[in-house]
Amino acid sequence: MAKHPIGVFDSGYGGLTILKEIVKKLPGYDYLYMGDNARAPYGPRSFDTVYQYTQECVRWFFSQGCELVILACNTASAKALRTIQQNDLPQIDPSKRVLGVIRPTTEVIGRFSKTGHVGILGTTGTVQSESYPIEIAKFFPGVKVYQEACPMWVPLIENNEHNKPGADYFVKKHLDNITSQSKDIDVLLLGCTHYPLLANKIRSFLPATVNIVSQGEIVAESLAAYLENHPDLANRCSKNGERAFFTTDSTSDFDAHGSIFFGEAVRSQHLDLLAGKG
Structure with missing residues (x-):
């Protein structure tokens, strides 16, 4: 691996849906992906725990020569990014950068809606953080935001049950919950990097007038602009x-799972964070 790859982090496999789009947009760069699968899922964990885990992983990326790390995880972006940017980076190395997936998404999500009613589907941690309503209000103060936590979706996906009939109940349940909050919702953001694997099933329960938005392309476009600037x-x-x-x-x-998220074969190495090396 080259000396200064771009680091891409997630609590598990989901960030590979982000990396897939970043590589498509910016194929020339070197990339180092790490999934903290041993401690996943991050969604139900406390702010302090998510921050601790994420900071440990960011420090590992820096030790591998990364100048830039993308938190391709909505929960880590919601619960840890701001503290890492404001408190840790100035002490570790002010020249390095850590970016998340929430800000790029909230900068554009309002453009996808004609009604000004946007729904957010995410993990319990992301929803409880209120990160999306807070950030969207900065860029689109007139947009009304509705949220729904979908705690069963990640386990369904990671156990390869997401395309099976048994998943229908949990998908429909949460879609019914969020659409019942407003009949005018015309955009649903998949606010977890796992959820694109459920996109077809989600679509089957919604009218064609509802736009389902995944984050991969948005984050890739934002990263390209950031590097250009x-x-x-x-x-x-x-x-x-x-x-x-x-x-x-x-x-x-x-x-086995990663190839599904990334769209092509992946070959990983084991990392023992306690030992500080693979």
């Missing part, structure tokens, strides 16, 4: 078109 940082990131994958849990499980 920060050429010094872009020049510090190595460009050999290489990719490496790490997981804190079973590599065989990661590779």
Whole structure:
């Protein structure tokens, strides 16, 4: 692996849906992906725990030469990003950057809606953080935001049950819950990087007038613009078109699931965070 890859972090596999779009948009860069599968899911965990885990992983990325780390995890972005940016980065290395997936999404989500009624589907942690309503209000103060926590969706996906009939109940339940909050919702944001794998099933329970928005392309476009606007940082990131994958849990499980999220075969290495090395 080259010396200064762009780090992409998630609590598990979901961030691979983000990395997939980033690689498609910016194929020349080197990328280092890490899934903290051993401690997933992050969604139900406390703010302090998510911050602790995320900070440990960010420090690992920096130890691997990353100048830029993307938190491709809505829960980590909601519960840990601001503290890492404001408190940790100035002490660790002010020249390094850590970015999340919530800000790029909230900067544009209002443009997808004609009615001004937007629904957010996310983990319990993301919903409880109120990050989306707070951030959307900054860019689209007239937009009304409705949220629904979907705690069963990630386990269904990670156990490969998401395309089976048994998942229908949990998908329909949460869609009914959020659409009952407002009949004018015309945009549903998949506010968890796992949820694109449920997109077809979600679509089957909704009218065609509802726009289902995934984050991958939005984040990739935002990152491209960010690097263009920060050429010094872009020049510090190595460009050999290489990719490496790490997981804190079973590599065989990661590779099997990861290929589904990433859209092509992945081959991971095991990382023991306590040992500080793979």
